[in-house]
Amino acid sequence: MDDYVITVLSNIGMISFIALSAYLLLLTGEISFGQQAYFGLSAYAAGAATAMFQMPIWAGILVGACAAGIIAMVVGALTLQLSGLYFSVATLAFAEMARLILLIVEIQVEVDGEMVGPEGANGFHGIRWMFERDISLTEFMLLIYGLLALTVICLLLVERSRLGSVLRMLGSDDLLAEMQGLNTVRYRILAVGAAGVIAGVGGALYAHFTTYVEPQFFNVMLGVHALAYGLIGGLGTAFGPLIGVAIDVGFLEAIRFIQGYRMIVFGGLVAILLIFMPRGILDEERVHRLKAVFSRRNHARA
Amino acid sequence: MLALKKVEKRFGALAALDRIDLEVAAGEVLGLIGPNGSGKTTLLNTVTGVYPPSGGRISFQGADITGWRGHRIARLGIARTFQNIRLFPAMTVFQNVWASQHSRVSGGLLGLLRSRPTRRCADTRRVDEILELFGLLKDREVLAKNLPLPARRRLEVARALTTDPPLVFLDEPAGGMTPAETEDMARLIHEVVAPNRTCVVIEHKMALIAGVCTRICVLDFGRKIAEGLPGDVLADAKVREAYLGRDDAPDA
Numbered sequence: 114m115d116d117y118v119i120t121v122l123s124n125i126g127m128i129s130f131i132a133l134s135a136y137l138l139l140l141t142g143e144i145s146f147g148q149q150a151y152f153g154l155s156a157y158a159a160g161a162a163t164a165m166f167q168m169p170i171w172a173g174i175l176v177g178a179c180a181a182g183i184i185a186m187v188v189g190a191l192t193l194q195l196s197g198l199y200f201s202v203a204t205l206a207f208a209e210m211a212r213l214i215l216l217i218v219e220i221q222v223e224v225d226g227e228m229v230g231p232e233g234a235n236g237f238h239g240i241r242w243m244f245e246r247d248i249s250l251t252e253f254m255l256l257i258y259g260l261l262a263l264t265v266i267c268l269l270l271v272e273r274s275r276l277g278s279v280l281r282m283l284g285s286d287d288l289l290a291e292m293q294g295l296n297t298v299r300y301r302i303l304a305v306g307a308a309g310v311i312a313g314v315g316g317a318l319y320a321h322f323t324t325y326v327e328p329q330f331f332n333v334m335l336g337v338h339a340l341a342y343g344l345i346g347g348l349g350t351a352f353g354p355l356i357g358v359a360i361d362v363g364f365l366e367a368i369r370f371i372q373g374y375r376m377i378v379f380g381g382l383v384a385i386l387l388i389f390m391p392r393g394i395l396d397e398e399r400v401h402r403l404k405a406v407f408s409r410r411n412h413a414r415a
Numbered sequence: 416m417l418a419l420k421k422v423e424k425r426f427g428a429l430a431a432l433d434r435i436d437l438e439v440a441a442g443e444v445l446g447l448i449g450p451n452g453s454g455k456t457t458l459l460n461t462v463t464g465v466y467p468p469s470g471g472r473i474s475f476q477g478a479d480i481t482g483w484r485g486h487r488i489a490r491l492g493i494a495r496t497f498q499n500i501r502l503f504p505a506m507t508v509f510q511n512v513w514a515s516q517h518s519r520v521s522g523g524l525l526g527l528l529r530s531r532p533t534r535r536c537a538d539t540r541r542v543d544e545i546l547e548l549f550g551l552l553k554d555r556e557v558l559a560k561n562l563p564l565p566a567r568r569r570l571e572v573a574r575a576l577t578t579d580p581p582l583v584f585l586d587e588p589a590g591g592m593t594p595a596e597t598e599d600m601a602r603l604i605h606e607v608v609a610p611n612r613t614c615v616v617i618e619h620k621m622a623l624i625a626g627v628c629t630r631i632c633v634l635d636f637g638r639k640i641a642e643g644l645p646g647d648v649l650a651d652a653k654v655r656e657a658y659l660g661r662d663d664a665p666d667a
Contacts, residue, residue, distance in 0.1 A: 270528070271528065273531055274527060274528045274529065274530055274531055275513075275514070275517050275520060275527045275528075275530040275531070276524070276527040276528050278506070278510060278513065278514035278517070279514065279517055279527060281503065281505070281506065281514075282503060282514055285503045285504065285505065285506070286501055286503060288465065288485075288501075289497075289501045289502075289503070291464075291484070291485040291486050291489070292463060292465075292485055292486075292489055292495060293486075293489060293514070293515040293517070293518070293574075294486050294489035294490040294515075294517070294518035294578065295486055295517065295518070296484075296486045297486065303524075397505035397558075398505065398558065401505075401507065401558060405556065
């Protein structure tokens with residue numbers, strides 16, 4: 114595989130994390146325009162861990178994911194009283210606030226005679242873990258997909274368990290869920306935290322893949338895309354947002370030849386898709402029908 | 416079992432519940448009737464913690480539950496259905512009942528993660544038993560939104576029973592049903608819901624009320640205007656005036 118293909122595939126993998134993060138919140142009925150903040154904050158935290166404090170990569174990813182999860186839970190607790198549009202606006206405001214803070218943060222430490230650390234608007238250079246360890250792009254891509262597979266497996270296990278039903282209960286009818294004895298507040302904070310962790314893993318990987326992060330990358334467009342992945346691919350299963358990412362990135366790469374028009378074509382396509390499939394390609398009903406087909410086949414075989 | 420003392424609920428200047436005193440005794444089937452807007456559903460919402468009362472005390476099995484949040488009240492053992500049928504539409508019939516059992520699962524988050532709807536586990540069997548009782552087992556894998564109305568009403572009642580609550584509120588369980596379907600629902604309430612538990616039924620259909628209730632309480636303009644045995648209450652002059660004195664089409 115040439116480097117271009119590997120880079121595109123790695124980008125698809127890393128973006129998938131933020132797609133899954135937004136998806137988890139969509140399941141619980143919340144539309145967050147702020148998941149890019151956790152992606153970005155984790156990229157900075159993980160970059161700082163490995164580049165400034167010489168931690169190993171796994172510790173960097175852990176630091177980034179935990180930081181993102183904890184901040185997400187704090188923000189979640191503060192915005193708990195808000196629902197629907199108000200929640201969306203609050204998440205957007207928080208994400209922009211986080212981005213603007215990263216624009217002015219300058220903390221640098223000396224590592225091997227060189228200054229390393231976030232440099233405000235100039236971004237955070239020198240996250241060179243990959244070069245220092247002589248890790249190839251292919252190897253890093255495998256790391257990305259390994260962690261992505263792990264995340265997807267976790268989400269699928271959650272969905273098969275009662276916890277998955279609990280999340281869907283929250284998303285479907287808050288009051289009804291509460292009336293079934295569900296502590297909606299607790300599970301909402303839990304979901305927000307888990308979504309932060311998932312976005313955080315992606316952000317930590319991103320920082321080490323590009324060796325350089327800047328606040329500008331974590332703007333609201335990333336958050337909008339993150340939502341679009343789930344809404345295009347479908348909210349019936351964790352594979353939905355992955356399909357969404359593949360369609361989004363793959364389609365945009367495939368129609369590069371029409372240059373400036375491609376975003377227009379793409380926007381139109383998304384609009385049409387959402388009109389005819391409001392909960393995405395793999396929505397609950399299609400997933401349900403697919404499952405029925407599979408279980409019938411298994412019965413026939415048995 | 417359930418006791419309301421001077422319970423008030425005001426929405427702005429409107430007193431939806433005006434100092435209601437009400438006792439529900441263990442084992443009875445209490446019919447809660449009254450014209451539209453008389454405060455029946457508000458009373459149910461106040462007791463189940465949808466919103467806190469503006470005044471007064473509510474106690475259940477000796478515990479003061481005034482102002483508690485809904486999930487705690489539900490866990491204590493008060494289940495309910497909804498007048499305008501609330502189901503999880505994108506879940507199957509089975510999942511609707513199964514998911515609502517989660518408060519029976521111990522072990523916190525890990526317990527929830529470990530709990531799966533496998534054929535062998537006791538919870539699954541319990542759900543299937545309840546579905547069978549309500550004639551829903553054949554629709555087990557149908558999405559709730561694709562069910563016809565009488566089946567959706569039955570599913571709501573079935574779901575309310577899944578945690579074995581000592582007290583169940585049914586909010587117009589026969590709303591929108593034909594006489595034959597209403598009769599079927601009355602039979603289910605009498606044979607399945609009422610035994611072994613206390614039941615409060617809000618209903619407009621007198622056939623159902625007279626058929627299943629052991630006692631009746633009448634609300635009008637947020638006040639309790641009568642209470643007693645079905646025969647006496649339905650013959651009461653004030654009750655007849657409240658019902659017949661103005662247009663009162665059942666809001667089915």
